[in-house]
Amino acid sequence: MLQNYWYIACPSSALSIRPRGSRVLDHDLVLFRDASGSPGALRDRCCHRGVRLSLGRVASGTLECRYHGWRYNRMGQCVHIPSLLKDERIPEGAQVEAYPCHERDGYVWVWIGQANGAITSHPPISGFDERHWWQGSVRMRCASLMGIENNLDWCHPYFVHRWLHGQFFRTRFRGFQVQCYEIRVTESGLVVFAPPTSNESQPIPSNPVVSLTFQLPDRVTVAFNQRFRQVIVMHFVPTGETSCRLEWLTTRILPLGPHLRWTAREPIIFAQDRRLLESAQPEYERTGGRFERSVAADTATLMVRRIFALAAKGQWDQDALRVPGRRIVKLRA
Secondary structure, three states, X not given: OOOOOEEEEEEHHHOOOOOEEEEEOOEEEEEEEOOOOOEEEEEOOOOOOOOOHHHOEEEOOEEEOOOOOOEEOOXXXXXXXOOOOOOOOOOOOOEOOEEOEEEEOOEEEEEOOOOOOOOOOOOOOOOOOOOOEEEEEEEEOOOHHHHHHHOOOOOOHHHHOOOOOHHHHHHHHHOOOEEEXXXXXXXXXXXXXXXXXXXXOOOOOOOOOEEEEEEOOOEEEEEEEOOOEEEEEEEEEEEEOOEEEEEEEEEOOOOOOOOEEEOOOOXXXXXXXXXXXXXXXXXXXXXXXXXXXXXXXXXXXXXXXXXXXXXXXXXXXXXXXXXXXXXXXEEEO
């Protein structure tokens, strides 16, 4: 799991007047809003007797523990202990760990890594303010990287998303055909798109027919630029070595009503992918993936693994992958 990145803690709409528990990487967090409405993120554990702070309440812009009423500000400092006499001070070291936190593009984001001045800004969600979106969240019992790889996989939609996906209908009525997709390594990951460009000097098209974009640490953006331009933005937030939380956005065709609409319903396509990935996870835990065999069509997903491995070592940059700036993959689909 990659530490020094921004991750989604929760949708903005899910954080109101009550504290909210969340898990990011292997950290249990509590989120709350102070008196000004700004979000704060703390370790979900009172420093008094270890009770989860997410069971408490927000009082006067501070987070109050439900057990003995100790209160904390956004910096994690204990600012009030009801049992103290007037001449008694709050004990030294009475605080909980606080995490850098900010709000943007419909989400509350947290930084789990080292807060030593090296915190970078995360890339905004392209077109967020210009489009209307559905928003939702799904818990998945599989590693974050498995979800990312699945959404860069060119060949699975025909078999997994029957009667739901555009690729299924094209293959159903035209049969399997030789296709090509192009991969370009970017500063923050890679982009897969079709049709390919004619040569490496051409820039990445602004509106290819299909594009699949990966950005470290956990974002995949899928765009279909056909009759209706549909965009799906997915963040596979790791919640452990073998679990994650999919925070998703998808454009609404009719730009009516609120800019952002929440739904608790899991889209059918996401559910189809999730069931297959969850079925595979135990085999990776048992074998470490030694059973795997790959073919040329898997080039994009294998490149993502290499990017992750380099990023985990702190060695990732656009040249570190040591591959051509442009790669064409030929396959039947």
